[in-house]
Amino acid sequence: GNSVTQMEGPVTLSEEAFLTINCTYTATGYPSLFWYVQYPGEGLQLLLKATKADDKGSNKGFEATYRKETTSFHLEKGSVQVSDSAVYFCALRSGNTPLVFGKGTRLSVIA
């Protein structure tokens, strides 16, 4: 079945550091890939998405590239801010199925 594996957290970075959160997936067919962000006490917000191989999703300085050859969709940001502190979820959707999520990675950015 479909599954998503993302790096264990928590991740703690200083402000302006470079961020990478790894995500790999297993899926049948041609899935679409998503990153969601969850701030404390809130629901999930869509951060970015990519729908086919080599697509790059980007939003708010975050980027992720759909790599079919390595079945990966790593999230990156060049310079994190304290306001980026949140839990980040990688997810996929393949065909006629609900989203499948990774377990989430908690990011803490310190000033």
Add this chain to the structure above:
Amino acid sequence: DGGITQSPKYLFRKEGQNVTLSCEQNLNHDAMYWYRQDPGQGLRLIYYSQIVNDFQKGDIAEGYSVSREKKESFPLTVTSAQKNPTAFYLCASSIDLWRQSLGNSNQPQHFGDGTRLSIL
């Protein structure tokens, strides 16, 4: 503004009681979902519904029930059979999954702000 409303934000249940969590959306989405979130376990799918009067079990449906009498509403009942109900519950919706022949998979799900359920 369109969106998904979950209520209440906090809910307490006594042992042996059923409780119902509300989820309403005005996005005109056909599909709706319920997830449970526990620390360190990500989101797990409880039930989902692709169309009114129809719903499917997810990965952890035992101890839960749902109904879908209206397109806008997808309430979740946590029954007394659910032995460990303390969790954060998230409702989501998306453009329909099955009416389009292609391209369904690139539609994201939109989430409400969640309901935190605790046992007294």
